[in-house]
Ligand SMILES: Nc1ncnc2c1ncn2[C@@H]1O[C@H](COP(=O)(O)OP(=O)(O)OP(=O)(O)O)[C@@H](O)[C@H]1O
């Protein structure tokens with residue numbers, strides 16, 4: 001087993017011993033459970049987020065493939081145990097007991113995990129991952145699981161927004177500004193899941209079997225005595241993959257030089273694939289470039305735009321009449337520039353002690369009703385209109401009956417109700433691990449398959465719920481019985497009587 005210091009790769013992901021990739025308090029609580037005879041205490045944790053990122057109407061699930069890798073790579077190596085054994089408690093003495101560390105070293109995961117598939121469109125207040133098993137194990141997994149799913153879901157969502165705005169293919173160019181090497185790898189993969197056609201990140205291409213693409217930079221042009229010489233040399237090297245960057249000195253002059261080279265290529269039976277513009281007024285310049293290229297007869301030479309783009313600049317540039325073959329999007333995509341984190345949480349939703357035959361729903365109650373959690377062993381049922389569009393999602397407890405009218409109620413407003421009766425439906429959570437081992441099929445680990453799923457899922461989402469500005473809220477509600485059980489639980493925990 002490799003450690004974080006040796007991030008070599010198997011099956012498309014850095015292979016690590018993941019036991020220590022957690023917050024310290026998970027390990028101290030684990031020692032507490034061990035010491036308090038809670039090894040047989042079963043727990044069910046539910047992952048959900050409260051708000052869609054980027055003030056949008058949806059998110060794209062991502063990170064489940066890496067989660068499966070983490071589950072299979074979960075262990076405490078000898079050196080991990082030595083490290084933990086060396087930790088001192090702030091007030092004196094060792095933090096961990098030798099016997100507990102022996103237990104930890106021998107620990108084999110036995111959790112059952114169910115999750116939505118990568119590329120699925122998901123919404124606030126619905127379970128996206130469910131972890132069931134001994135509470136100690138569930139607790140140890142919390143931090144790495146959230147790290148994996150929150151970041152990748154965020155980037156896949158940003159990519160989906162960018163690609164919806166772009167209409168034509170988007171290449172992800174963010175490696176140089178991404179959050180470290182590991183962050184860049186996950187960002188590149190998630191960008192492709194969200195819809196990007198390719199990445200410039202070559203290691204991500206190899207690890208995750210996703211398409212790579214690229215043009216050339218200003219330094220190529222600057223390294224020659226003239227731009228024309230630089231373009232000719234590039235065309236000679238890459239006659240079947242030639243996109244020329246035309247803005248090193250003067251865009252208009254650059255376009256003319258590219259036309260000269262494009263016509264020379266045509267003489268040789270080759271084709272100038274495109275030009276890239278990376279500064280200035282991209283809409284105006286691309287319209288101008290299109291006119292000049294068409295006038296020269298290079299109608300099949302495309303225009304690539306880059307420079308600090310995101311979904312908003314892309315939408316605006318398109319609305320200004322730009323005719324764009326493809327887009328290069330880096331910093332704002334790979335760093336999720338305008339919202340750097342998704343607030344997905346991992347909450348205890350049910351427990352079962354030894355001897356209990358039924359799960360007991362658990363709820364966290366705070367002063368803010370918006371922070372109420374989702375009690376029970378939960379799944380999501382998605383309903384479809386006859387034309388295939390998705391109609392609404394019902395969060396329900398798998399161990400309780402569902403009301404006959406398939407009624408859903410807004411989690412925070414009893415008056416907002418909707419009946420989904422008579423519509424076709426399917427449940428969203430699928431097995432990811434059983435008895436501590438991943439059970440994801442190859443198809444469910446594949447980034448390109450997830451991309452196809454995301455495209456299909458977004459096609460089924462109403463336009464009004466996809467728009468960038470003030471999207472309509474997609475209906476997600478609690479199953480009627482679950483809504484009332486949650487209300488009763490809130491009242492019980494607050495010592496109130498319901499009905500006032
Ligand atoms: N027609 C346009 N409509 C809307 N936004 C645009 C348009 N053209 C360019 N932009 C965006 O405006 C911003 C321009 O930024 P900036 O002024 O830094 O670019 P620049 O003039 O090319 O300078 P630099 O060479 O430093 O990149 C970029 O985010 C770019 O994507």
Ligand SMILES: O=P(O)(O)OC[C@H]1O[C@H](OP(=O)(O)OP(=O)(O)O)[C@H](O)[C@@H]1O
Nearest residue numbers: 173278306307308309328329330331332
């Ligand atoms: O703008 P992004 O969306 O991040 O896309 C990637 C950018 O990276 C390169 O420029 P580089 O960062 O090397 O220099 P520049 O910003 O000065 O062009 C490239 O020319 C793009 O402009």
Ligand SMILES: O=C(O)c1cccnc1
Nearest residue numbers: 173200213214215216328
């Ligand atoms: O290939 C490109 O054009 C590229 C790659 C990374 C960053 N900017 C541009």
